[in-house]
Amino acid sequence: MTNVEPNDITKVLPLISQDRPPASDPSAVLEKTKRRLLPWSAPKVHEPKMRRGNHMPPPTPEPLASLEGRNVSAWFGTHQVLDRVSLTMPAGVITSLIGPSGCGKSTFLRILNRMHELVPSASLAGEVLLDGQDIYDAERKLVDARKSIGMVFQKPNPFPAMSIYDNVIAGLKLTGVRADNDRKDFLVESSLQKAGLWKEVKDRLRSPGGGLSGGQQQRLCIARSLAVMPRVLLMDEPCSALDPTSTRVIEETMLELVNDVTIVIVTHNMQQAQRVSTQCAFFLASQGTPGLIVEHGDTEAMFDSPIDPRTFDYVNGRFG
Numbered sequence: 001m002t003n004v005e006p007n008d009i010t011k012v013l014p015l016i017s018q019d020r021p022p023a024s025d026p027s028a029v030l031e032k033t034k035r036r037l038l039p040w041s042a043p044k045v046h047e048p049k050m051r052r053g054n055h056m057p058p059p060t061p062e063p064l065a066s067l068e069g070r071n072v073s074a075w076f077g078t079h080q081v082l083d084r085v086s087l088t089m090p091a092g093v094i095t096s097l098i099g100p101s102g103c104g105k106s107t108f109l110r111i112l113n114r115m116h117e118l119v120p121s122a123s124l125a126g127e128v129l130l131d132g133q134d135i136y137d138a139e140r141k142l143v144d145a146r147k148s149i150g151m152v153f154q155k156p157n158p159f160p161a162m163s164i165y166d167n168v169i170a171g172l173k174l175t176g177v178r179a180d181n182d183r184k185d186f187l188v189e190s191s192l193q194k195a196g197l198w199k200e201v202k203d204r205l206r207s208p209g210g211g212l213s214g215g216q217q218q219r220l221c222i223a224r225s226l227a228v229m230p231r232v233l234l235m236d237e238p239c240s241a242l243d244p245t246s247t248r249v250i251e252e253t254m255l256e257l258v259n260d261v262t263i264v265i266v267t268h269n270m271q272q273a274q275r276v277s278t279q280c281a282f283f284l285a286s287q288g289t290p291g292l293i294v295e296h297g298d299t300e301a302m303f304d305s306p307i308d309p310r311t312f313d314y315v316n317g318r319f320g
């Protein structure tokens, strides 16, 4: 990434970070997390059927990808909001970003798929590596980063007048993916299946997306992100506008999806972080200083025996 530094970075406070040992074997921890959710009975994902022809093989899924932020700093104008944050988000794992309001979690998330640069006053420094390749490399296209690293926002944002079907494939055009009708049918069905919405909408694919409930709209947005076959899915408080039942369905969906796509979620809900994530990173911005990671590692360990007293206070609801 080209460094764009409005401030003299050498003057920035050193990173106060206590790294835990890396999270234990991700698949073992994921199994453990799933077991905690068993009473909710995760939805079955069925292989989608081709409807117009069976000559087209399903697209080969890309291998799971890891994402790594290295020394990421961020500014809005001259206001520095992140200070050299480094975090590895392992392949096939759900990583939760937690911390009080304003500590830079969403900014970090947006830097992970090059959305931060959409804000005119915004600048950043550091690197973001997708399977070791810097997404900010001058040789790499912006659209490739957005295609590989999808994003779901706090508030469901389907195109309300557009049909459910067209909502799902809306991202194809935006990312320059060409698909014939067979391929579109396949992507619509498989993406809605993966997002746990297919059964509820398969008989009304031509109805407007705006006619769905809030939880269904959020799953439609997840399906829209999945249709371009991203390798990483970023989710910024995806359940904060939803009721507990819809929240549960989204969490179940995430636990299914993580078999296919690496997930990073910002959440204020400590129970949610514990239910879904294998590893956690605790962000904090002390008064007047930019946000940084105080502690990160295995979610269970972060909640049961945090190293830093500030993490202990936060996960036990003493502030934030």
Ligand SMILES: Nc1ncnc2c1ncn2[C@@H]1O[C@H](COP(=O)(O)OP(=O)(O)OP(=O)(O)O)[C@@H](O)[C@H]1O
Residues within 6 Å of the ligand: 076, 081, 099, 100, 101, 102, 103, 104, 105, 106, 107, 108, 119
């Ligand atoms: N578009 C923007 N222009 C200027 N400042 C911004 C902008 N977006 C965020 N900020 C500032 O950057 C800092 C970090 O904000 P950010 O939204 O990343 O924090 P957060 O931890 O995600 O907060 P929350 O949990 O409330 O969403 C805050 O001081 C915020 O006011």
